[in-house]
Amino acid sequence: MRQIPRVIVAGTHSGCGKTTLASGLMAALAARGLAVQPFKVGPDFIDPTHHSAICGRTSRNLDPFMMGEAGVRETFVRASAGADIAVVEGVMGLYDGLEGTDIASTAHVAKILDAPVLLVVDAGGASRSVHAMVRGYAGFDPAVRVAGTIFNRIGSPRHLAMIEETKSLPVYGGIPRRKDLAVESRHLGLAMAAETGAMAGFGAVVEETCDLSGIIDLARSAPSLAPAESPGRPEAEVRIGVARDAAFCFYYADNLDGLARAGAELVFFSPMTDRLPDVDALYLGGGYPELHAEALAASRCREDVRRAVDDGMPVYGECGGLAYLTERLVTGEGDYPMAGVLPAATEMMGRIQALGYVEARVAGAVPVLAPGSAFRGHEFHYSHLDCAPDARFILELLRGRGIDGGRDGLAVQNAVGQYTHAYFPEGFAERLVEAAGAYRRS
Numbered sequence: 001m002r003q004i005p006r007v008i009v010a011g012t013h014s015g016c017g018k019t020t021l022a023s024g025l026m027a028a029l030a031a032r033g034l035a036v037q038p039f040k041v042g043p044d045f046i047d048p049t050h051h052s053a054i055c056g057r058t059s060r061n062l063d064p065f066m067m068g069e070a071g072v073r074e075t076f077v078r079a080s081a082g083a084d085i086a087v088v089e090g091v092m093g094l095y096d097g098l099e100g101t102d103i104a105s106t107a108h109v110a111k112i113l114d115a116p117v118l119l120v121v122d123a124g125g126a127s128r129s130v131h132a133m134v135r136g137y138a139g140f141d142p143a144v145r146v147a148g149t150i151f152n153r154i155g156s157p158r159h160l161a162m163i164e165e166t167k168s169l170p171v172y173g174g175i176p177r178r179k180d181l182a183v184e185s186r187h188l189g190l191a192m193a194a195e196t197g198a199m200a201g202f203g204a205v206v207e208e209t210c211d212l213s214g215i216i217d218l219a220r221s222a223p224s225l226a227p228a229e230s231p232g233r234p235e236a237e238v239r240i241g242v243a244r245d246a247a248f249c250f251y252y253a254d255n256l257d258g259l260a261r262a263g264a265e266l267v268f269f270s271p272m273t274d275r276l277p278d279v280d281a282l283y284l285g286g287g288y289p290e291l292h293a294e295a296l297a298a299s300r301c302r303e304d305v306r307r308a309v310d311d312g313m314p315v316y317g318e319c320g321g322l323a324y325l326t327e328r329l330v331t332g333e334g335d336y337p338m339a340g341v342l343p344a345a346t347e348m349m350g351r352i353q354a355l356g357y358v359e360a361r362v363a364g365a366v367p368v369l370a371p372g373s374a375f376r377g378h379e380f381h382y383s384h385l386d387c388a389p390d391a392r393f394i395l396e397l398l399r400g401r402g403i404d405g406g407r408d409g410l411a412v413q414n415a416v417g418q419y420t421h422a423y424f425p426e427g428f429a430e431r432l433v434e435a436a437g438a439y440r441r442s
Contacts (some may be wrong), residue, residue, distance in 0.1 A: 027203025173210030284321025322417035364394025
């Protein structure tokens with residue numbers, strides 16, 4: 001068994017300040033010299049970039065719907081190796097799960113990890129009344145250990161003193177209103193970590209206003225967990241190109257690790273500035289190609305990708321990667337040529353087109369995806385695809401919208417592009433590595 005000090009930072013609801021508080025707590029702990037392993041409940045890609053930048057360790061998603069309970073535990077234990085403390089940022093409100101259930105909620109993850117919960121409460125405009133809320137959250141599910149609170153938007157020391165007068169749980173801090181520490185939002189969420197350092201700046205505020213030593217002691221009170229298996233990493237057999245830059249920045253860390261464990265050397269490059277490197281397969285993640293459409297159109301990499309697909313290279317693209325593989329990307333600024341691999345045009349829309357979990361079954365044949373296999377993932381996009389009448393789809397969706405309301409996975413030769421951000425199940429990474437090996441030998 002392994003003792004991993006850990007704490008979950010949960011909120012009463014979205015917008016209460018848990019993201020800022022969790023990031024500030026990570027920064028404050030790191031400033032004390034602790035090795036902090038960050039995590040994010042749910043499928044979000046953006047918050048983990050802030051965590052990783054703050055902690056210097058790759059943040060991991062913990063999502064029971066996509067990963068299963070055993071997968072959550074395995075990822076948590078494996079990623080926490082060598083860390084002094086783990087901080088898990090929750091999602092939405094503490095008990096908000098899939099379609100009104102407990103599934104994939106922050107509370108669900110807290111029970112899987114047997115971790116104490118710090119509840120972030122927005123105290124703006126209230127004092128004694130916040131305890132009615134706290135008691136409700138603490139007693140709603142006895143299996144969830146709500147161990148303490150941090151109150152946000154405190155107006156003054158007197159305000160915090162009024163709240164503490166009748167506290168029902170330990171109070172670990174009171175965060176004052178701070179308008180100067182804000183992170184810009186855009187249509188898919190907050191700005192990425194590389195674009196702002198505001199989250200890390202909140203560490204000094206947490207150090208000043210929270211009982212950091214008490215929080216560390218709380219984290220250390222978590223019971224031991226069973227150790228995770230540590231499979232050896234084989235010598236790389238193939239090279240898989242991974243587009244990673246400001247346009248393609250949405251990847252689950254476990255997926256990349258899975259490819260490496262399956263025998264791939266990952267070669268990171270930028271389709272905006274680089275030519276396609278010498279690789280045996282290509283993985284194009286999601287991101288913001290619409291914000292960099294001009295640079296993508298001007299780069300010769302898109303021509304390289306088209307030639308590689310014509311030559312039979314396995315290519316797997318998700319969301320932003322799907323848009324890049326189509327013929328054109330139409331934004332409010334213009335109409336830009338893309339790689340021209342898939343028979344469709346991508347158009348950015350003025351409103352969200354799909355948001356939620358996905359369950360997919362592979363109904364067609366393509367080397368990257370095994371026919372009949374299934375996987376889960378997430379979709380979140382503002383674009384729409386106008387596909388050719390003879391377009392070939394290889395994914396049937398049991399849940400989710402996909403490209404045309406039930407179908408996803410537009411395929412040409414050995415290339416496939418889909419809106420679904422898949423969390424790779426067992427065998428998924430191995431399939432991509434096998435396809436890359438077959439192309440290498442051809």
